[in-house]
Amino acid sequence: MMSHKPQTKTPNAIDVHVGSRIRLQRTLKGMSQTTLAEGLGVTFQQVQKYEKGTNRVGSSRLQAIASILGVPVAWFFEEGPVSSSTSQGSEAGAGREITQFLNSVEGLSLNRAFVKIQDDKIRRKIVDVVKALAREPSE
Incomplete structure (x- = not known):
């Protein structure tokens, strides 16, 4: 008999990065989670989950977020986790520093x-x- 342990799934690094970029742009715009949620037709709790990376943002939803926040979709992926074959080295580290700074x-x-x-x-x-x-x- 198999034991049924609850599995705690760790969020994907890209989902976490995209979520942090959503939060960054939202706060730079001075927008609340509730305002963004209303624009998307979801609850503010759903926006919280997107921003933490615990819920993955679908492509159409990410397009809507980009439109509301006034940035291109690609902006959410900038300075994000990259594979070793496309590593950007110190440039990615500097980008993370900026994101951490602006998230404080x-x-x-x-x-x-x-x-x-x-x-x-x-x-x-x-x-x-x-x-x-x-x-x-x-x-």
Whole structure:
């Protein structure tokens, strides 16, 4: 007799990546999960599952998400997991850093404020200050 253990399925790495990109673009637009869900005709819980990668997004649904969020479908796959034959090396690592930064509350807040600064000289000075702070040992 077979034992019937509940199987916990791990989400596919690509599904997780696409979900994180959906969340990133949604938050960059300042859109709630509920608003996106209403546009798709699903519950906000379904959007949560898409964003975590626990539910796979079908192609027609991904097209609808892309349309609502104003990005091409291919955007959701950028900087994602790649096979060794198409590895992009350090470029993919940099992309992940950017995604992690923009997925953090501080990163998103800093990005929103930074892009509102019109003066290029001030923007460069802010970058210099952040670089200097990053070199200092924390106390």
